[in-house]
Amino acid sequence: MSRNWEVAEWLDERQERYVQMANEIWGFAEVALAETKSCALQAEFLEGEGFTVTRNVGDLPTAFMAEWGSGGPVIGFLGEYDALATLSQKAEPDQSPVTSGAPGHGCGHNLLGTASLAAAHALKAWLEMSGNEGTVRYYGCPAEEIGAGKVFMARAGAFDDLDACFTWHPGATNTAWAGSSLAIDHIRFRFFGKTAHAAASPELGRSALDAVELTNIGVNYLREHVMESARIHYVITNGGGQPNVVPEEAEVWYYVRAPERADLEPITERVRAIARGAEMMTETRLEEHDFHGLHNYLPNGVLTDLMVNVMNEVEPLEFTDEEQAFAARVLEGYPEATRRASVRALQLPPDAPDDALLSDVYLPEDAGKTVSGSTDVAEASWVAPTAQIRTTCFAAGTPGHSWGITACGGMSIGHKGMLHAAKIMAVSAAELVNSPDLIEQAKAEHHEVTGGKPYSAPVPDGAAPPKPQWKNAD
Ligand SMILES: [Zn+2]
Structure with a gap:
């Protein structure tokens, strides 16, 4: 040719x-x-x-x-x-x-x-x-x-x-x-608690940041029990405002990766279960945001x-x-x-x-x-x-x-x-x-x-694409 x-x-x-x-x-x-x-x-x-x-x-x-x-x-x-x-x-x-x-x-x-x-x-x-x-x-x-x-x-x-x-x-x-x-899942766990004066009436507060931290601790224990080629990383995108206010809202953003979707999806489900566990432990409310994956x-x-x-x-x-x-x-x-x-x-x-x-x-x-x-x-x-x-x-x-x-x-x-x-x-x-x-x-x-299987996007039906995370320079 x-x-x-x-x-x-x-x-x-x-x-x-x-x-x-x-x-x-x-x-x-x-x-x-x-x-x-x-x-x-x-x-x-x-x-x-x-x-x-x-x-x-x-x-x-x-x-x-x-x-x-x-x-x-x-x-x-x-x-x-x-x-x-x-x-x-x-x-x-x-x-x-x-x-x-x-x-x-x-x-x-x-x-x-x-x-x-x-x-x-x-x-x-x-x-x-x-x-x-x-x-x-x-x-x-x-x-x-x-x-x-x-x-x-x-x-x-x-x-x-x-x-x-x-x-x-x-x-x-x-x-x-x-x-x-690697296949990947992106997911944000946002927790909602109850604000309170952190010194005067801490018993009235339910800390959304505690829920984020307990999620991370749980996931860090999970690491031992996932396949070696899996990768899990996170950043805390909102950890509350100041120490004397029990954080009412907090968020952690996760990437979970593994060689194929079939390996990845069960790991992502375990990470989600840990976040739900943290929600229960802290009496906060959990919302998942911006879930989208890749093959x-x-x-x-x-x-x-x-x-x-x-x-x-x-x-x-x-x-x-x-x-x-x-x-x-x-x-x-x-x-x-x-x-x-x-x-x-x-x-x-x-x-x-x-x-x-x-x-x-x-x-x-x-x-x-x-x-x-x-x-x-x-x-x-x-x-x-x-x-x-x-x-x-x-x-x-x-x-x-x-x-x-x-x-x-x-x-x-x-x-x-x-x-x-x-x-x-x-x-x-x-x-x-x-x-x-x-x-x-x-x-x-x-x-x-x-295998001739039709393509299926790893995104929930009807979910809108995320919004920009960072700002351009002026
Ligand atoms: Zn590039």
């Missing part, structure tokens, strides 16, 4: 436009579910390019779907654009926030969304040029960082008729994501192989000496142990160079394994054959969700990785349009892995 390299050339010619978009979204730095400007920028761009845009997908005000073309195959690209609280950072190699404490793109989602949009844009152009039939979709997916985007879009059926789905994530190497991720990610082998092959043949990423120096300087801002652990996590072959920016392609090391994180790309992957890659957008040794990623994502290093990812996704998609048998193979694999 000859690759459609003209799609990559088409993207090269327009790279300035995408760099501009990535920089604008980097500057907006909008947090989960509050990505108003980023979403509008992308939706309006694609509308201007002839796509039909559907807004508010899954009742999420910052989700949209842009579609162009007709008939099959239907090929989707998933994009994201949410930033992370407190990771504001200038596009400079020393730690220095634009606005101290403000959000920043510490996971590179300004690049993620823009590359996927660019790939959809290029596939449309290629369908027009080549006269092939097909439908191209771009999904603007909010709130990946709190796992509250694609699951609601999936519940609304947004991915139902996709034949194939492509995405990527900014990384420190060029490789594919061939492993799975584990199902990498489609046929599509993943296709992307790896294209990645191996596309013109390689090249970084200048200045870019290498910038990345090396960023790394100096992290403790040695942090850098070493972050490099180890990349599972590089022994002969990998020790450059700060790695341009080689590495075969996926994670096939058949489960990484100890979660992604809402999983929801699309249970509905349609899905594959994702990583490209080098920041220095090897940079820990996830940190200022060094914000820095590299706002300058040429991130922009190069972004364009590279867009090319690989677009060329792979064009090849798929030309190869109906490959689509059939991908679908047959998907059918086998899911």
